[in-house]
Amino acid sequence: QSVLTQPPSVSAAPGQKVIISCSGSSSNIGNNYVSWYHQLPGTAPKLLIYENNKRPSGIPDRFSGSKSGTSATLGITGLQTGDEADYYCGAWDSSLSAWVFGGGTKLTVL
Amino acid sequence: QVQLVQSGAEVKKPGASVKVSCKASGYSFTGYYLHWVRQAPGQGLEWLGWINPNSGDTNSAQRFQGRVTMTRDTSISTAYMELSSLTSDDTAVYYCARAPATVAWFDPWGQGTLVSVSS
Numbered sequence: 001q002s003v004l005t006q007p008p009s010v011s012a013a014p015g016q017k018v019i020i021s022c023s024g025s026s027s028n029i030g031n032n033y034v035s036w037y038h039q040l041p042g043t044a045p046k047l048l049i050y051e052n053n054k055r056p057s058g059i060p061d062r063f064s065g066s067k068s069g070t071s072a073t074l075g076i077t078g079l080q081t082g083d084e085a086d087y088y089c090g091a092w093d094s095s096l097s098a099w100v101f102g103g104g105t106k107l108t109v110l
Numbered sequence: 111q112v113q114l115v116q117s118g119a120e121v122k123k124p125g126a127s128v129k130v131s132c133k134a135s136g137y138s139f140t141g142y143y144l145h146w147v148r149q150a151p152g153q154g155l156e157w158l159g160w161i162n163p164n165s166g167d168t169n170s171a172q173r174f175q176g177r178v179t180m181t182r183d184t185s186i187s188t189a190y191m192e193l194s195s196l197t198s199d200d201t202a203v204y205y206c207a208r209a210p211a212t213v214a215w216f217d218p219w220g221q222g223t224l225v226s227v228s229s
Contacts, residue, residue: 002154033214033215035216037155037216043221044219044220044222045147045219047217050214056217092212092213097172098157098171099171100157101155101156104155
């Protein structure tokens with residue numbers, strides 16, 4: 001069982017918006033930065049969001065991140081079929097002295 | 111461009127050890143941490159630990175302590191992760207990933223190395 005909690009799956013139609021949640025505790029999300037990754041089938045994870053809400057160069061502004069208390073969210077607008085992937089949140093856990101991840105959310109663009 | 115290239119797939123028997131390499135290019139090898147993360151088939155991501163290529167200092171997840179060894183060779187900008195006493199539960203894709211600090215984000219990731227453990 002993952003330390004961070006994500007919904008197993010979300011779905012929406014092309015062009016629509018989806019939000020993926022990530023719930024943790026004060027030892028991880030509550031006091032450390034959250035980062036988000038997406039993973040296409042058979043490929044390595046790729047950074048989408050770092051430090052809660054910052055986008056690396058090359059990531060379109062359709063992707064956004066936010067954090068409030070011990071929860072974080074990833075928002076994706078203008079959904080495209082190419083966005084179908086698994087999405088993971090991650091954060092350092094100060095109590096465990098370890099990186100922890102969510103179990104992953106599979107996004108389906110209907 | 112910044113790139114991490116890992117060694118090829120491995121097949122091991124239970125009880126054996128495996129050593130995976132991660133060769134960095136396109137940046138200062140000693141200027142960033144390297145983390146190791148694994149993903150069992152159909153499962154999520156699990157962090158194993160990090161190495162500071164500059165000092166050689168390491169830190170690993172408690173559940174892997176005593177079983178994982180992370181080293182580096184700065185002369186060839188390569189990091190290594192060795193996992194011993196393998197069981198079938200260690201069957202997974204192992205990734206290395208660069209990070210600017212121990213608690214910072216991972217970018218980029220290596221392409222992954224499949225380690226299969228089977229008798």
